[in-house]
Amino acid sequence: MNVAEVLVEVLADAGVQRIYGVPGDAVNGVLDAIRRQDRLEFVQVRHEEAGAFAASAEAKLTGLPAACIGTAGPGAIHLLNGLYDARADHAPVIAITGQVSRANLGTDAHQEIDLDALFQGVEVYGQTVVHPEQMPDVAIRACRAAQARRGVARITIPEDIVSESVPGGEQRSSSAIEVGEQTAAAEQLARAAKCIADSQRPTIMVERGARACVDDVVALAQRIGTPIVRSLQAEDVLPDSHELSMGGHGLLGTTASVHAMEHCDLLLLAGTDFPYREFYPDGGPAAIQIDHDPERLGRRFPIDVGLLGHVGPAVRGLLERVPERGERTFLEGCQKSKAHWEKLRGMLExxxxxxxxxxxxxxxxxxxxxxxxxxxxxxxxxxxxxxxxxxxxxxxxxxxxxxxxxxxxxxxxxxxxxxxxxxxxxxxxxxxxxxxxxxxxxxxxxxxxxxxxxxxxxxxxxxxxxxxxxxxxxxxxxxxxxxxxxxxxxxxxxxxxxxxxxxxxxxxxxxxxxxxxxxxxxxxxxxxxxxxxxxxxxxxxxxxxxxxxxxxxxxxxxx
Structure with a gap:
């Protein structure tokens, strides 16, 4: 198998179903390898930026890796905006870029761009393949990095290496990664449960990280009598019509969500990396954050307890530790604010x-x-x-x-x-x-x-x-x-x-x-x-x- 064939095989084994892009001289070998198999589809677009956006949207919606491709020079450059979209929203996207031949690297050749430098700010992994022996390892690492770190991984292949044979390339591949749920430590769950019990006006904020366990989040909110606000990216997680939902928060949010955030004495952040600091509550309420990525814990808002793990197990752990609360005054006040907002909204709609x-x-x-x-x-x-x-x-x-x-x-x-x-x-x-x-x-x-x-x-x-x-x-x-x-x-x-x-x-x-x-x-x-x-x-x-x-x-x- 040659470099391009090994690349395509690894991508397909990792769960990639299609590659969006535009043909070009430096990637023609990859497109030919795609043509000669039936596991991976090439989707021709009219602009590489559109291809990267399409891959990003697919990855956001499915949670599976998607891919895009651009030829050397301008083709690779055009991918950037769509790839930054994937990076910003933690979508697993693999970018394949062509490059001038190895002999022309560093000579300011036609369409030569330092792609390692160009993509440095957008990628969680990036590598230029200069020896056939690097495959399939580079492709496997790229696929795993994109899935494990939920971001952009780049593989750059010079045009003169695409068709070279890979020694033993057919003997190694990469299966799709199945990420299990990570559970927060019991001691931290106990601390979080005490914070909730001591609060009078708790508010829960959710984002995409709570999609798979929204029923558990709602059960917790019902038990402790708390409103739920969401980010714009969680538009499809909990419908605004739900009695506990105060709608979206932020610049494009609702007055009810602002009320729930500004007047809370405890903020529970469940699977959200909400980036708008000016829309967090003033006055320093206590805060609990649930996230499987330790880098995100407390980086937007100071927290008292960080629950390192996925939202589902953490919320179920809290449900086991938090008693039912009969007090509903704060929730009822938020619901009145929501009713006022819906009346105003209805007049406009x-x-x-x-x-x-x-x-x-x-x-x-x-x-x-x-x-x-x-x-x-x-x-x-x-x-x-x-x-x-x-x-x-x-x-x-x-x-x-x-x-x-x-x-x-x-x-x-x-x-x-x-x-x-x-x-x-x-x-x-x-x-x-x-x-x-x-x-x-x-x-x-x-x-x-x-x-x-x-x-x-x-x-x-x-x-x-x-x-x-x-x-x-x-x-x-x-x-x-x-x-x-x-x-x-x-x-x-x-x-x-x-x-x-x-x-x-x-x-x-x-x-x-x-x-x-x-x-x-x-x-x-x-x-x-x-x-x-x-x-x-x-x-x-x-x-x-x-x-x-x-x-x-x-x-x-x-x-």
Whole structure:
């Protein structure tokens, strides 16, 4: 077996099912090895960044390793943004990159880039193969590192080594890693149980790490009478309709979640690495954190007890140690705050007039979507409307570019979701700004006849950026977007499409779009003047916004 064949065999044994990428001279040998086997699929995309985004989305949704490939020089460089998305959200992705021939390394040859230096900040493991004898060891280590450390592993192969024979390469491979649950120490569980017993106003915050054991988390919350808040990335972990759920937290969260966090005297962080320090509670409440990665314990917020292990065993251990609490005053206060928030939210969501309110659009998408839908959200104002107003109910799934928050993720992420979950409808929620960054891979969706519905929240501008400018006191500047005919673009790609700008036709258009078995783009012209307000408005933000509006007013007169 040659280097490329061994690489493909190791990837397939590790659980990789497809590689997203663009052909190129330095990786043609790898693509030929893929062509000559039937365990691994190559998915041609129109831009390597889209391929990396698709791999990242697949890995986030499945928990299994996914892969992408780029040729030497620009092909490898184009992977970077999608790989940083995988790094930021702890997704196991293996990146294969081509490289100039070994004789040309260090000579400033055509398309030569120092890829070891380029990928240093994004990878948990990276290696350039310069001898056939390094295989399959390098490939095995890369696969294991990506899975064990939940991150990006890179293998770079110079073009002159791809077809060289590997001595004994067929004798060693790598099976997929089965990671067992790690249980926190009994002494630490006892300390955590005492903290809970001593508290009066506990709050639990969950993220993706609690997905597999959310029933246990709910049981603990019911026993101690505590509200549950979640991060945006946990949109599909616990539905907002649950009586204990206060909804999302952070800039795009709810007033109820802010209330639960600001007034708690104990914060239990369950499987979350929530990065926004300004949205943690002031006043120093006691804190317990459950995480299987020791590096994450206490790095965002000071903790009193760190439970090193997976969330499920830790929560079940606490359930055995914590007595039932009859006191529900704090929980009831949070539920009143939630009821007030839902009343306000309902007024925005049920606005039945034109121009179409994005809050209403988000609500109706969630209500009309198939119960098996996978939602993929882009970054921008659309994230705010979806986070607050679109209901997601398990077994529905949800993903986005979380910690990196990169625009352009929506369509490629939907491709990764659809290919890794055949038979399930995928709904991509995108803004006109995000979609126009990487629109060409609609051709990829058409080529594979993927059941992807693109809902475009078209407000004609970079709405979230405008809000960020204005709360800082700057007048709106360069956020308006030139109009683009998304529907005709979709038709030219071979997809179906429709535009709607009248509230009267919205439900009919959504029903048509959401039942298609192939790519369908629905361009919805939403009210461009809707404001994406944070759940808690600071005086400085209000002052900055007012100042910006004054500047915008006087700018009309050239002043």
């Amino acid at each position: 049920h606005a039945d007039h034109s121009p179409i309110h994005p809050q209403h659009l988000a609500r109706r998408v969630g209500e009309l979507a198939d119960p098996q839908s996978i939602f993929v959200c882009d970054t921008g104002a659309v994230t705010a409307w979806v986070a607050r107003h679109m209901p997601v109910t398990p077994p529905q799934r949800f993903t986005l570019s979380g910690n990196l928050a990169s625009m352009g993720f929506g369509l490629p992420g939907a491709i990764g979701a659809a290919l890794s979950h055949p038979g399930r409808p995928v709904v991509a929620l995108v803004g006109d700004g995000g979609l126009s960054m990487l629109p060409s891979d609609l051709l990829t969706a058409v080529r594979h006849e993927l059941p992807i519905t693109l809902i475009v929240f078209n407000n004609g501008k970079l709405g979230l950026i405008q809000m960020e400018q204005e709360v800082e006191g700057f007048p709106e500047n360069e956020t308006a977007l030139q109009a683009f005919d998304f529907v005709n673009f979709a038709l030219s790609c071979g997809a179906r499409g429709r535009r709607v700008d009248d509230h009267e036709w919205l439900d009919e258009a959504l029903r048509e779009a959401l039942v298609q078995d192939g790519p369908f783009l629905l361009d919805v012209r939403v009210n461009p003047d809707e404001i994406t307000l944070p759940p808690r408005i600071q005086a400085s933000q209000a002052f900055g916004f007012g100042l910006a509006k004054l500047k915008e007013f006087f700018a009309q007169f050239g002043s």
